[in-house]
Amino acid sequence: MHDNAVAWEEGKQICVEMGGVMVVPQSKEELQHILNMFNGQSFWIGCTDIVTEGTWVCFGGGTIDKQDERWAAGEPNSNGNEDCALGVGSGWLDFGCDGYFKFICQRPA
Numbered sequence: 001m002h003d004n005a006v007a008w009e010e011g012k013q014i015c016v017e018m019g020g021v022m023v024v025p026q027s028k029e030e031l032q033h034i035l036n037m038f039n040g041q042s043f044w045i046g047c048t049d050i051v052t053e054g055t056w057v058c059f060g061g062g063t064i065d066k067q068d069e070r071w072a073a074g075e076p077n078s079n080g081n082e083d084c085a086l087g088v089g090s091g092w093l094d095f096g097c098d099g100y101f102k103f104i105c106q107r108p109a
């Protein structure tokens with residue numbers, strides 16, 4: 001768990017240096033659990049569509065469908081240039097990768 005708010009790419013790099021990957025919540029419950037750890041603050045999730053717009057690839061392997069229930073209602077909406085996943089109270093958002101948010105690392109699955 002990291003108290004520094006960083007851009008997505010930097011968070012990804014910090015996790016790699018620690019031998020892990022940026023967290024990918026497997027359920028709404030896990031998302032809530034992590035939000036609670038951050039006192040409700042949004043946090044980066046280890047999924048991005050930066051390589052192919054609209055194809056969301058997650059650390060630990062695999063892709064996440066745009067219909068996945070973990071996304072917040074109406075997301076991902078690619079509102080501008082949004083290629084990184086952010087966890088908020090209502091679910092996941094696609095969000096601009098250069099925002100500054102906290103993050104946690106997990107061991108690769």
Ligand SMILES: [Ca+2]
Pocket residue numbers: 049050053054078081082083084094
């Ligand atoms: Ca995108």
Ligand SMILES: [Ca+2]
Pocket residue numbers: 075076077078079082093094095
């Ligand atoms: Ca969005």
